[in-house]
Amino acid sequence: MTQTGTAPAGDARARVERAALELFALRGFDAVTTEEVADAAGISRRTFFRHHPTKADAVWGDFARHVARLAELLRNTDPARPILAAVCRAYVDVNDYGPDDLPVLRQRMRLILTEPALQAHSQLRYAEIDRVVAEYVARRTGEAPTDLLPRLVGASTRAAAMTAFAVWLTDDGLSLREQLTRAFDELTEGFPSLRR
Amino acid sequence: MTQTGTAPAGDARARVERAALELFALRGFDAVTTEEVADAAGISRRTFFRHHPTKADAVWGDFARHVARLAELLRNTDPARPILAAVCRAYVDVNDYGPDDLPVLRQRMRLILTEPALQAHSQLRYAEIDRVVAEYVARRTGEAPTDLLPRLVGASTRAAAMTAFAVWLTDDGLSLREQLTRAFDELTEGFPSLRR
DNA sequence: ACACTAACGGCACTCAGTGCCACCGAACAA
DNA sequence: TTGTTCGGTGGCACTGAGTGCCGTTAGTGT
Numbered sequence: 001m002t003q004t005g006t007a008p009a010g011d012a013r014a015r016v017e018r019a020a021l022e023l024f025a026l027r028g029f030d031a032v033t034t035e036e037v038a039d040a041a042g043i044s045r046r047t048f049f050r051h052h053p054t055k056a057d058a059v060w061g062d063f064a065r066h067v068a069r070l071a072e073l074l075r076n077t078d079p080a081r082p083i084l085a086a087v088c089r090a091y092v093d094v095n096d097y098g099p100d101d102l103p104v105l106r107q108r109m110r111l112i113l114t115e116p117a118l119q120a121h122s123q124l125r126y127a128e129i130d131r132v133v134a135e136y137v138a139r140r141t142g143e144a145p146t147d148l149l150p151r152l153v154g155a156s157t158r159a160a161a162m163t164a165f166a167v168w169l170t171d172d173g174l175s176l177r178e179q180l181t182r183a184f185d186e187l188t189e190g191f192p193s194l195r196r
Numbered sequence: 197m198t199q200t201g202t203a204p205a206g207d208a209r210a211r212v213e214r215a216a217l218e219l220f221a222l223r224g225f226d227a228v229t230t231e232e233v234a235d236a237a238g239i240s241r242r243t244f245f246r247h248h249p250t251k252a253d254a255v256w257g258d259f260a261r262h263v264a265r266l267a268e269l270l271r272n273t274d275p276a277r278p279i280l281a282a283v284c285r286a287y288v289d290v291n292d293y294g295p296d297d298l299p300v301l302r303q304r305m306r307l308i309l310t311e312p313a314l315q316a317h318s319q320l321r322y323a324e325i326d327r328v329v330a331e332y333v334a335r336r337t338g339e340a341p342t343d344l345l346p347r348l349v350g351a352s353t354r355a356a357a358m359t360a361f362a363v364w365l366t367d368d369g370l371s372l373r374e375q376l377t378r379a380f381d382e383l384t385e386g387f388p389s390l391r392r
Numbered sequence: 393a394c395a396c397t398a399a400c401g402g403c404a405c406t407c408a409g410t411g412c413c414a415c416c417g418a419a420c421a422a
Numbered sequence: 423t424t425g426t427t428c429g430g431t432g433g434c435a436c437t438g439a440g441t442g443c444c445g446t447t448a449g450t451g452t
Contacts, residue, residue: 033406033407033408034407034408034409035407043431043432044431044432044433045408045432045433046410046431046432046433046434047430047431047432049408049409049410050430050431053409054408054409055407055408055409082390082391083390084387084390116320119319119320119323120316120317120318120319120320121316122316122319123315123316123318123319124312124315124316127315137390141389141390146363146366147363148359148360148363148375148378148379148382149382149387149389149390151359151362151363152355152356152359152379152382152383152387153387153390155355155356155358155359156352156355156356156359156383158355159348159351159352159354159355160348160351160352162351163344163347163348163351163352164344166347167342167343167344167347170342179344182344183344183348186344186345186348187348187352187386188386188387189386190383190384190385190386191280191345191348191349191384193337193345194278194279194280194333194337194345194349195278229437229438229439230438230439230440231438239400239401240400240401240402241401241402241439242400242401242402242403242441243399243400243401245439245440245441246399246400249440250439250440251438251439251440
């Protein structure tokens with residue numbers, strides 16, 4: 001596809017994502033049909049489903065690149081660093097958004113963590129992250145990625161990250177990076193705040 | 197439906213769940229229509245959706261009771277026991293299935309952890325558990341259930357439990373209780389196996 | 393015998409997702 | 423210019439999940 005002269009048309013994907021985010025935030029995920037999103041983006045319903053395999057996928061902008069960046073961060077980690085610290089560090093780094101991206105990120109995460117349909121769908125995206133982390137841990141420890149420890153690190157660090165996101169959305173005190181760090185510290189230290 | 201005298205007809209729910217579990221395990225969740233499940237259970241498609249709000253819900257047998265049992269176990273916990281230990285203990289106890297229930301449990305969990313649609317739907321069920329645990333932690337610590345620590349305990353212990361389930365399904369070495377204990381030990385001790 | 397109620401089945405409808413096909417514009421070849 | 427190929431697109435029809443509405447039926451009480 002080469003940009004014809006008239007409309008930019010280059011990134012119909014970006015237009016769809018923007019339209020989806022705004023419509024879903026405004027009226028709720030279930031109350032907006034895919035046809036309305038497609039119309040708002042200036043494409044047909046059929047083309048919408050060519051770009052995004054699912055209505056829910058429209059709110060996840062290039063998530064594959066996000067996962068790839070996390071994998072690369074882990075690949076480039078100093079082998080001397082403890083495994084768990086490396087994973088947490090990569091998690092924080094991959095979520096280091098600039099101030100300009102924060103409004104969109106808030107809108108996106110609020111939808112994902114609030115709308116039941118998106119909350120359910122997110123599990124499929126999270127599974128990709130979990131797998132990347134589990135494979136990294138498996139590489140470091142020599143275990144199989146399907147063994148308990150690699151899977152456990154993947155699942156629990158992801159749980160911590162999503163908890164940090166949820167708290168960041170509601171509480172306005174701390175930055176996302178600070179909330180992530182707080183959560184990871186609790187997790188890696190065995191929940192020191194609970195031991196009196 | 198007119199079999200008043202013949203079939204017990206007492207709990208059509210149980211028949212639906214059995215039929216759904218078998219059909220989904222046999223041919224895959226997406227390849228089986230709700231009408232087929234309804235037919236196999238001897239009810240109409242309309243009645244199927246009266247019993248189960250969703251096709252996916254048919255595989256979760258009385259999950260509300262499961263959550264209620266967990267909440268009760270937590271409520272009856274000795275206040276002297278450390279918070280995290282209490283949560284893990286309750287998790288192990290609520291998942292103490294008898295040998296007769298194990299085959300059905302394996303089938304159910306294999307579906308939930310394998311089929312993408314069920315994997316996604318599971319997030320909505322897990323959220324109920326997370327909330328119960330978070331409320332317990334909040335009661336013990338005096339925080340709000342929406343604060344970071346209560347939420348983090350809920351999300352991470354659940355992640356550990358589901359990881360234990362997944363490993364239990366594939367590895368045949370250890371019992372479910374042992375896998376759960378292994379996972380919880382790693383989590384509560386700050387992943388000792390990763391500190392060399 | 394009569395009314396009341398709760399559960400059921402049938403029907404029609406919306407909407408997500410998919411397969412099929414026809415169309416159009418760009419690039420390329422003769 | 424003419425013809426051909428090709429990737430992106432839109433239209434159309436179809437399946438299947440989920441829902442609202444309504445008529446029917448079984449069970450219960452009086």
